[in-house]
Amino acid sequence: MAAQTHEAHRHTEHRIWDPDAETLPRDGIEALQLERLRELVTRVARVPFYRDHFAHREIGPHSIRSLADVRRLPLTTKDDLRRQHPFGFLAVPRKALARIHGSSGTTGRPTFVAYTARDLETWSNLCARFLVAGGLRPEHTAQVAFGYGLFTGGFGLHYGIERVGAAIIPAAAGNTRRQIEIMRDLDPEVLICTPSYALTIADSARELGIDPRSLPIRYGHFGGEPWTEDMRREIEDQLDIAAFNNYGLSEVIGPGVSGECPERTGMHIQEDHFLIECLDPETLEPVPEGEPGELVITTLTREAMPLIRYRTRDIARLYREPCDCGRRTTRMSRVTGRTDDMLIIRGVNVFPSQIEEALLRVEGTTPHYLIEVSRPGTLDEVHVKVEIRPELFSDRMDRMQALCERISREIHTVAGIRAHVDLVEPRSIERFVGKAKRVLDRRNLGE
């Protein structure tokens, strides 16, 4: 059914919001990027962090002769941003600012992100691009169930939808029952939120005795947290919609860095605004095309807070061959992990997304899970808590134990670790309206 929805979608929706930029041939994209990179090197000289670095190494626009020369420029990390808190990275006077957002603070103290009026203009257009690629039309109504506030998700998508000319229901995140009432009253075609919140909405609908597939939503744009292809299938099946992935991060601009077209073979990176590298997180050398690495992004056009070679910590792959949709931009895979939430368990690198992939291979396993890592003695121990669902439950103990073993086997296959599987009661794992927290690492407590 979901496949049919997707197919139907594909035949009717193949438009490009900004054809000049999105279908630029490879050499055109690269020429534009080079010109903008050289100009950026001049602009960031206002930022002490970059000015000092450039002065030390005698770097200037003359140092950038080809795009590969970007590697002569310094990397910027989240810690660098924190050290210059709040506005050490501003490249324009305070009075030129039009908006200030904050990063979500998932991994520590939040950082502020500033925008000029032109930055907001750019941002709206970037969001409009992926929204239109996924099917948004001026006659549609979109329900935005992202948090509004310092978080970039809500406003970014809001202005993108407005730019396309569609109607917006700024429902914001939370109050899930009300989200469902709104859907039933106002018939929006589009849902915009985190993928985990989409599943929470489906859960909540069932609790209210409403078939989530009967809700009016036809497709959704989901982002703000890493998710898997299996989770996409869950969302599409449970809500009977087509689900599209988009990517962005607040330090760089917010949503709109990249997004899927109906081909769904990766997210198109808006390369006229972002120069993207994919590096080995250890050696910081570029990885071969198609190999996983850390995305490092240079903002080519941001005025208020341009960043050079920002280490996103997100692991993904890049593909440069042209897409059948007509766009010529480089595509990125979904984010498969983060260098900073990568767990090292008995020497094995494990990403929470791998555990999720394993869980979703076991039919009927709920997407609600929690990974607990501890070190009771000298060795790490992993417990994966999985909520039981009626279709998984049997009155026979042997079947229940077989279920635990099967999940454990899948985790071993996908992630290469032995994990204890703890079946827990329904709704005993915390629900999230924004980014889901899937890992509880108790190993560092008290250290």
Next chain:
Amino acid sequence: MKLQQLSLFLENRPGRLGAPLETIAKAGINILTLSLADTAQFGILRLIVREWDKAKQVLDDAGWVVNLTEVVAVDVLDRPGGLAEALAVLEGAGLNIEYMYAFSVRRGDKAILIFRFEDPDRAIQVLLEKGLHVVDGDELLSVVSC
């Protein structure tokens, strides 16, 4: 001839058994018998109640994962060897018992046992053929006071 048994998933931690029992108590449902199977980590609570459909509803509504299973109640003589004789019959017929537990009341010189079979219909047929007494729902409920 078959009885409806409710099976409920429980986490194996303090206080978890009380909560669902309170839920059905509030609905005015008395438990005729129960059995608890557990591992270090989770348990399966099996209940026989008179109003099983109502009990399932209130447990579902309270968010428990609960399902219905058909089980068979069998009379055996309440004396040494009584159960062994019944089991010999089942074994002789190649019937596989998934699990069993005792009913909490006696009838004269008989004890009632609850069996969960892979194929309850065939089990009933065999038991009857071998002269064992299968206690049906109405009969069972008539011997208990509430």
